[in-house]
Amino acid sequence: MRAALVQMTSGDDPEANLAQLQGLAAQAVAEGAGFVLSPEVSNCLSTSRTRQRAVLRREADDPMLAAMREFAARRGVWVLLGSLAVTTEDAEGRFANRSILIDAGGGIAARYDKIHMFDVAVSEAETYRESDGYRPGDRAVLADTPFGKIGMTVCYDLRFPHLFRDLARAGAEILTVPSAFSPVTGAAHWEPLLRARAIECGAWVLAPAQTGTHPATRGKARSTHGHSLAVDPWGRVLADGGTAPGVCFVDLDRTEIAAARRKIPSLTADAPYADPV
Numbered sequence: 598m599r600a601a602l603v604q605m606t607s608g609d610d611p612e613a614n615l616a617q618l619q620g621l622a623a624q625a626v627a628e629g630a631g632f633v634l635s636p637e638v639s640n641c642l643s644t645s646r647t648r649q650r651a652v653l654r655r656e657a658d659d660p661m662l663a664a665m666r667e668f669a670a671r672r673g674v675w676v677l678l679g680s681l682a683v684t685t686e687d688a689e690g691r692f693a694n695r696s697i698l699i700d701a702g703g704g705i706a707a708r709y710d711k712i713h714m715f716d717v718a719v720s721e722a723e724t725y726r727e728s729d730g731y732r733p734g735d736r737a738v739l740a741d742t743p744f745g746k747i748g749m750t751v752c753y754d755l756r757f758p759h760l761f762r763d764l765a766r767a768g769a770e771i772l773t774v775p776s777a778f779s780p781v782t783g784a785a786h787w788e789p790l791l792r793a794r795a796i797e798c799g800a801w802v803l804a805p806a807q808t809g810t811h812p813a814t815r816g817k818a819r820s821t822h823g824h825s826l827a828v829d830p831w832g833r834v835l836a837d838g839g840t841a842p843g844v845c846f847v848d849l850d851r852t853e854i855a856a857a858r859r860k861i862p863s864l865t866a867d868a869p870y871a872d873p874v
Contacts, residue, residue, distance in 0.1 A: 601625030608812030645816030670703030679775020710734025765798035783822025
């Protein structure tokens with residue numbers, strides 16, 4: 598299976614973001630991709646809760662989801678909408694950061710709500726409180742496809758290796774990490790963490806990313822790191838999207854999963870130990 602990592606510069610205009618994704622996804626399929634993956638919050642990247650409340654929709658009414666379901670069915674390809682920001686019935690009015698896997702017939706094969714919220718202070722000038730606007734998910738998700746079992750995660754989940762290990766031990770062969778990493782943390786941690794998760798799990802890691810400075814009609818414009826990465830089960834980076842919007846490709850080979858896990862069987866070699874005092 599040829600996978601295509603779509604790297605976007607989404608702003609706070611869902612219509613413009615959809616047009617960007619459709620163009621890049623069409624390019625990906627024209628170059629042989631059977632699995633197309635987009636980054637985190639593909640439909641709307643915004644720091645303004647006012648803007649989000651004005652433009653976000655329920656999953657059932659989201660235009661990007663409807664369009665990409667039609668795209669998948671018409672082209673006969675699988676699509677991972679890395680995540681969509683969608684409205685929910687949350688009592689506090691918070692959104693969901695939801696990754697959605699679409700099958701080659703246009704059906705929804707799986708959905709995953711981001712568990713770990715990005716509540717951090719990178720510096721005095723750069724702080725994030727994702728949980729103010731988004732409710733966290735509470736369930737890990739494993740999806741079965743003709744080309745392998747997919748463990749679904751989103752961005753900040755990357756820093757919680759137990760989630761990835763649990764997915765791998767449940768059968769995940771491919772781990773998806775759609776993201777919108779900040780430039781500071783991206784430069785320091787993005788590639789090492791992705792390679793570590795691939796090595797620890799003996800699994801393919803596919804991480805489509807947001808990149809550049811994101812247009813904003815309201816609120817502060819965000820910048821993201823880019824560098825969508827595909828990492829093989831031995832920890833080798835086989836594709837890097839750089840810093841411009843576009844598409845990069847990787848050919849997935851399931852035999853490499855078994856080979857890596859046979860060489861380093863850490864998923865099945867746990868030893869008991871007492872808790873630290």
